[in-house]
Amino acid sequence: MKRPLRIAAAALLAAAMIFAIGTARAADTLTIGFTVSQTGALNVDSLAQLRGFEMWRDDVNAAGGIKAGGKRYQVQFVTYDDQSQGSRVQQFYTRLIVQDKAQFLFSPYSSGLADPDVLMIDELSLGLAPVVVQQLLGTLKRLKDSGLTILLVEQNVHLALALSDYAYVIAEGKLFAEGPAREVAARPDIRKAYLGL
Secondary structure, rough: OOHHHHHHHHHHHHHHHHHHHHHHHHHHHEEEEEEOOOOOOOOOHHHHHHHHHHHHHHHHHHHOOOEEEOOEEHHHHHHHHOOOHHHHHHHHHHHHHHOOOEEEEEEOOOOOOOOEEEEEEEOOOOOOHHHHHHHHHHHHHHHOOOOOOEEEEEOOOHHHHHHHHHEEEOOEEEEEEEEEOOOOOOOOOHHHHHOOO
16 A cells, blocks of 8 residues: 555656746746738748747757856747738737736837837947948938938948938047037048048
């Protein structure tokens, strides 16, 4: 009779350990939510982006996860098909936050689906090939012409002033100059210090 009790106790202990390990794993997981245009006009490019996300997640998890605060976290995704429709994106991102408790969010494939009010860019040209910078600059000009507000922090003063309507020049942590970009670019002190003219 003792043997069946030992077996039952061992089975309960094993079940408790499996439950505890499963609970610990759930607690050591980072959930990232996003929508994917699995259908609709944007599906080809959106699915390519999804494959890139999945490769990143798989590589991170295979390497032991993301290390933060002395712990390692496995990455898991929660995704929904937005059908390439902006109205679905808004609904699903609310669901990702409220119901799915996603801790981080990736933006949808197309910025048109996100419908941003402001685009913030830090160091657009840093480390990029000039041809890539020119392509990005063309995209930014189109976005600006469409009425999107852009906040650009940029070390390349020529590029920043060419794209901007209004400029702030910060030197050594202090505001050095501000005003309409054309006026700032025309100032002799700016031309000498930042434009090499």
